[in-house]
Amino acid sequence: MFNDTVLKEIEGIKAKYPDRRSALLPSLYIAQREFGWLSQEAMTCVARSLNLPEAVVRGTASFYSMYKHRPAGRHVIQLCTNISCMILGAERLVDFLETRYGVPANGTSGDGRFSLVIMECIGACGTAPAMLVNTDFYDNLSEKRIEEILENYK
Amino acid sequence: MITLTINEREITLDKPMSVLDAAKKAGIKIPTLCHHEALKPYGGCRLCVVEVERMPKLQNACTLMAADGMVVTTESEEISRTRRGILEFLLINHPLDCPYCDKAGECELQDLVNKYGPTTGRYTEEKRKVPESHKDHILARNMERCVVCTRCVRMCNDVQGASAINVIGRGNRSRVEPFSSESFNCEYCGNCLTVCPVGAILSRLYIHSFRPWQIDKEVETVCSYCGVGCSLVVQVRDESIKRVIPRMGSGVNRGLLCSRGRFGYEYIHSEDRLRTPLVRKNGTLQQATWSEALDVVAAKLSAVKNAEGGASIAGIASPRCTNEDNYVFQRFMRTACGTNNIDSLSRTGFAAAQKYFEGLLGQGITANLLDGLKNSETILVLGDDPAAVNPVLGLSIREAARRGADVIVIGYAKGLEKFHTLQVIPRVFREAEVIEEILTGVFSDRGVRGDMPYVDKGLRELSGRISGKKTGIEGIDETVKTLLKSASTSIVLGMDIVQRSDGHRALFAVAGLTYLLEARLYLLSGRPNEQGLIDTGCVPDMLPGGRPVNVPDFRGKFEAVWKASVPDSEGLTLMEIIEGARNRSIKALYVMGDNPVRNIPGGSIVKEALGALDFLVVQDIFLSETAEMADVVLPALGWTEKAGTYTNLERRIQLLRKAVETSSGMEDWRILSELSRKMGVPANYSESEDVMRELARVSPLHRDLTYEEIAAGDALWPYNGEPLRGEMYEVPAIVDAARDYNADFYLAVDKPLFHSGTLSRRSRALMKICPEAAVRMGEAGAARLGLKEGDRVRLSTSAGSCEAPVSIDGTIRDNRVFLSGNFPGSGVYDLMNFSIDTVTKAPGTEGCEVKIEKIEGRG
Known part of the structure; x- marks a missing residue:
């Protein structure tokens, strides 16, 4: 799971929108920054912190080609x-x-x-x-x- | 009024609808692929295009609302060309493996291509290749066949609310996958199977085992698993159930099913089914003929009755048996055996709660249509997870939440985790004080209602007793506020909080809320016929139709029809029967279709009690743990092997039809009427309908009901009879057994979505989804013991011990650990002792301390 600083950052993003789903794309960038790429674990963390279904997170992430879907170098x-x-x-x-x-x-x-x-x-x-x-x-x-x-x- | 013209026919609509629905109403068929009646219009496939006058381009009939004066054409050269073009695109990546595909024959794509073409393909490039995935135990995915209509995804998200699958990737690489991309790891409702138009999602239970046109018969019947009573269709080939499917729009479930209903049918064809009667000779159960076995039972029961009196005999009826079975059971016990000691395992929850509520608030208080849930402004959920105990009822709560209803969960309901608007977490095993505080909050605003003076008096007393004593638990004030502003409230009560030695406290508080808020009350029911069992008189205090057994006038009417006398005093309840067997005041016990050794708290005590009996008869479809102890075992017929009726939790009576022939076993009612005849009380029925005819004659609640009326879906409470008023004239004295539960861990009963009693362990599919009992515990507890998911632990209580793997559940935040009782070996009930609620007679299961030790080296 994300550490408290990251969770706070995601809470900040959530606060900007009336619907928590709107915070999904920016939260995925944060997960990518923390994990290096969007692993299953990274997406699970996003799903939990936004209380969204995991499949919805993965479906959305996989639509965009500029997220990293494979591990990358530093x-x-x-x-x-x-x-x-x-x-x-x-x-x-x-x-x-x-x-x-x-x-x-x-x-x-x-x-x-x-x-x-x-x-x-x-x-x-x-x-x-x-x-x-x-x-x-x-x-x-x-x-x-x-x-x-x-x-x-x- | 909207009047439009479709294909030169004038159509008048009384409410707004899409052009597609308007055409359907007029009997004009417009082809569709992404559209499904259970889902919202989507407008994705464009096959439903139509021409509309004065609109420049072709329009989607599914998303275009019909307007006054519209002129629509549904078939033309241009429309056909467009549809052909769309289909040609869909076929570009389609493997065209119809000869091999299970869907062929009922495939919507196949039918459309047959009608609109193209007959040949022009595409010469390489097709997209995605290997068929068999990594899930239940569902196979073939994404080459998928046309990405997203029906399954929309079903999973918008209707089922499980959100387990989604479209992954984009463009022509789009495919439907679960999160893990391999196992679905979902609720396994299989509703995605219902809506998939092609062979992209298939059930591995029957894959490649038959063709849709090879089905011998389709029988519409009712599910055998829980109290919702979903309508379903059983498809049979060679006297074997090939699959269970729903019929869209029909029944209380409107075409939705859950994992148990859809995949749990295999137990019927289990190798373990009892084939012949068994009689204990020289200490072992040996095969016997029917006449031999029945003679032994009749002789032995008569001997006990003559020597010790009818009061030394007791009977346990079954909420899995039909109304007909249960009616004949109580008739047999009351007349031939001369006892009112008739109860069922439903006493551990449903029957106890139902009796309390009806006694206090009047008969029929729990008879509320399921549709009421969807239309509630506020739903209060207590005691259990509705989405696991009664999954399809749980879907109505999810739907209400989607429509903006407030869903307040007191305690835990994992299946509503993403849907509740407020969760109030009581102190462990002390739910009653929270409900009482909510009730007094509502009472102090609303005041006495005046309809039932004794309830008002009880409310005043309660409010005096707890005034000023706040629990300080978060969310109570908000709950009160929400309830007070709600114009339409439903209360959904699970049986876990009934299983407390002061369970009646919670029941009174729930009754008070129901009364003050005029709420609809729903009792969760884990068995298909708990209500029917009560209505047909399988309770110690009431004859069929809820007539008290100790009122001579009522009793006389039954005695006249049965031509035999009925004992005049109330009999023993379930736990009293067990206690009676233990102290040898009960000598003989007749168990029909249940497994008390495994399904009652205090398994070892039950075993000891049954062991002390002089004579135990078990009538079942399997050699259950209870049957293994019996002196005579009689093989019964199971679901789909016999006709009959069930009464669901909303008190709708529904018809079960026979679908398969089997050579072994007899209907429960037939066995009992044979025995009754042998014991001198003739009961002449040749088919189950005869039993219903008699029931409809003697029971005021079933008056004049016929199978035709029941089959037509009209058998809704209160049928034709008049219900009785409540029988309690004051609120039974409330015992406050509250104490703190501060031990490290307490054992609690898990009610899993994928299992039901000890029946489902013979369903291969459900065993694949959930093969073993796991101990469900919270993250904090697991961390304290250094346990990871899957670690094996030994659980020990004062009653016994067992081993199980750990399953960590983040939604549990107290010191309870949950274990189910559905598997062979030791289950939760074997590890529990119980106390009895003096008012409801239900066993209390609270406060069972459990020691958890990690078993090293494995896991």
Whole structure:
């Protein structure tokens, strides 16, 4: 079950809506943050804290592709390989991430440090290639710059 | 008034409805797939599209409300083309495995494709592949066949309220799954099976064992499990029940069933059924012929009667037997055996409560239609979990909650956990003081009602006695407030709080609330014919029709018809019979269709009592623990093997029909009338209807009732007779046995959703869902002992001990641990001692201290 701080956070979200079901999506994000991904246990915790049926929680969560439905690394890298990024070498960066950090495209590194998600445009075509690490944005990427950036994500 | 035209026919409607319903009313069929009469309109499949004049596009008939002057066409070239297109899309991912699929023959998709096409598929890509899941014991899922109409999900969420399944994923990867994606782990009502239009959800009880068109006969009858009395249809092939299905919209259940009713029928075909009579010779039970066994019983009972008098004989009737069986039982006991010592295991709850309420408030006070629950503003739930004891009644409470009713639970009701608006938790085993405090709160606002002076007097006394003594329990004031503003209140009473040595305290408080609030009172009833048993006279103090046995005028009428005399004093109640057997004042006992050794608190005492008898006859369909002790065992016929009637908890009399032939056993009433004849009191019936004819003649409550009238569903209280007024002229003195219960743990009786008495353990399906008794306990208690889910523990009380796995239930927040009595070996009743409530004569089961030890190394 969630600890008291998390439960309080969820209570705060519940208080914003007249219907507790409305608090489901934000609560799922919290569960994902706490558990790393939406495991059965994570969804059970959400169901209990909102007094909603487990099947309803899972049904809702499974509709959205941007929740993590599989375990992920400690840090999630989302790299764009769309046209601008591709032209400026994003595919080389994909290979680099795999050889340097052992993280395959759309997979997780063996040490559990990184997951790599190949994503569509993040609106940074002017400063391509670009990526997100967790929620942090980085552009003008090169192998060297990636190495420097990822030093901050252990 | 709305007048519209459908297919050039003018249709007038007296109330608003959808175009689909309007067409149906006029006999015009519009095809549907996602629509189901038990569910709200959904508008998902679009097969019901129709043309409406002056509307630019095709419209869904299911979601379009009929309006005045509307002109609708339900079949046209464009409509057919659209439907064909929709079906072609649905078939893209459908495996078209009809030759192999169980649903073929009753599949709605198959029928629609037959009618509208397409006859060939154009789709050449790979189909979506999802393996059929057999990971659940009861329900198989084949998601390739699923058309995602969501009927099952809507049934589970909006009607059953279990919310066990949902649509997982999206787009063409949508599929229906339970939370665990494997086992359903739900209430197993199987109502999803009823609504699935294709072969996506199937019952593993009969999968691949027959085709829908191979059914020999379909028999409409009534469920044999609990007091709701759900109508259901039994489908039979080769004299074996293939499946049990509901009929939509019919019966008190309106097409809904629970796990016991739908999946619990297999006991009828159990290998363990008794086939021949058994007579004890040289200490062992040996097979005997009917005439030999009946001669032994008649001779022995006559000998006891002649030597010791009729008062030394007693009979235990059965709330699982029909009205006809029970009527003949009491007639046999009263006339041939000359005793009024007739009672049943219903005395441990229902019969005790019913007698108290009727005595105080008048006959028929508990006769309330189930529909009243759905329409209540406030529902007060006490004593047990309605969703487990009477599951379909529980659904009405859930429906009321969905409509905005206040549902107040005093104590625990796990099945209403997501539905109650308020829960009041009394101190353990001290529910009475909470109900009394609620009652005095209501009384101080409402004051005396004046209809029943002695009840008003009782209320004044109670209110004087407890005034100023507040329990301080949270929620009582809010409950009082809610009850006072409610215009329509229902009280649902479970029998757990009757089983206290001062159980009558709670009963008076409930009676007082019923009286002051003019509430509808429902008594939960775990057996199908508890009410019928009382009405047909299987109680020590009343003849059939609720006529007191000690009033000579009433007795005379029965004696005239039966042509035999009836003893004039009231007989012994159940626990007194057991006590009588123990102290040897009862010499012979006749048990019909029940298992007192396992189903009464104090199992070892009951065993000792039965062991002390000179003569024990047991009439049953199984060699129960009680039958094993008998001198003669007579095999009876079970549910679906005989006709008869049951009276449900709302006092509706319903017809049971015979569905299967069997060579072993005789109807209970036939055995008893044979014995009666042998003992010199002829009872000539050739079929069960003859018994009803006699009952309808002698019992004022059943006056003129016929099987035709009962079959038509018209046998509703108060039938044709006049009920009697209450018989108590003052409130029986209230004994206050309250004390604190501070031991670590107390044992309490669990009433599981999936079992019923010792009958359901012979149903394979129910044993798969719930194979073993578990000790249900709260999180705090489990943590204190360091127990995890599934750990095995030894439970010891002063009466005995047993082993069981632990099941942790977060809804229990007191120091009770719950164990059921449904399984072979030791059950909860064997571990209990009891005290007797001096007013209701029900056994009190409170305060049974239990020691719990973890068994290491296993679990």
